[in-house]
Amino acid sequence: MSFDIDVSVRRGESLIAARFATGPGATVLFGPSGVGKTSILQMVAGLLRPESGHVRVDGETLFDGAARIDVPPEQRRIGYVFQEPRLFPHMRVGANLRYGMRQAGGDRDGVVAMLGIGHLLDRWPRTLSGGEARRVAIGRALLSGPRVLLLDEPLSSLDRGRRGEILDALVAVRDTTGIPILMVTHDPDEAERIATAIVRL
Template identity: 60%
Template sequence: MSFEVDVSITRGSRRIAARFEAGPGITALFGRSGAGKTSVLDMIAGLARPDEGRIAVDGRALFDAAAGIDLRPEARGCGYVFQDYRLFPHMSVEGNLRYGWRLAAPDARWIDFEQVVEFLGLAGLLAARPRRLSGGEAQRVAIGRALLSGARFLLMDEPLSSLDAARREEIMRVIERIRDELALPILYVSHDRREVERLAGQIVEMD
């Protein structure tokens, strides 16, 4: 199993719980806005601490309340692609791409800088500052940055939601290529039924 997730967390007065197992390829976490989909990604990334439960990816436990396991975010090997890109504004595109790559252990780097630039078509953007980028460009840089950090799996939080139709198609193709050519397990959050049906091999409904 790529993802084994059984967690719950209390956010204010609400309790958000998720339980699913997912195979390789893209698994969609599908549900209306406010269902707690992002909270689930945050728990898997280690940015939020579940009250209880267990999270494992490819058989490696990232969090296990019963066993006292709670890996730090930087030790989880996760590539988190955020809805709002979160590119570092004080670095160039190249600086953003290399940020995680520099920090990754040499044997964790499974793709190199030139490959990512080629794969995502970033050659013309390397010197640019993030604020100069269009939404589609920024999202490609964010994906490249995650891949270069030596990620063993990707978490994608509505990566298409702030893009226009043409950019959506562009990023959707990129995600399909990551699925097919790089064979990286992806957990994909969305509230768009068509998007999910096109990309995902498996759908987890949250309500």
């Protein structure tokens, strides 16, 4: 089982909670803006500490409030792609990808081919379109050797054509790598296209 999540946290006056267990493939957290989808993603990544519950990925416990287990984020082997690509502006695309490989190795040529970014390797991040930058960010996350890939609204602010390109890339990642995906979106078309399981919030 890829994900076994039961978490809750209070932020201001709101209680954010989710409980789900899903298998391999892509699990989509689906719901309107402001419902807490990103907070749930952050709890899985270890960037936000739940007040109770547990986080288990592929049978390994990353957080358990009752057992006082809380694996640090850097030890969770999670690839996280934020809403903004967050590429290093002082590094060309190729160097950004190599940075992801520093500790994990990885098949750079395979990832580059799968995402169609070979022609971008000598480019500076500031020269990339939104869709190109997202594909590079996904590639860097994949090359870090993650056990799971977390995607926070990876298609936000992109036009329809660019969204289609990124969705194609994500389907390839899902079907080719076998790495479980946990993705946040509020777009029903995106959810239906990529998801093998949908968690409605």
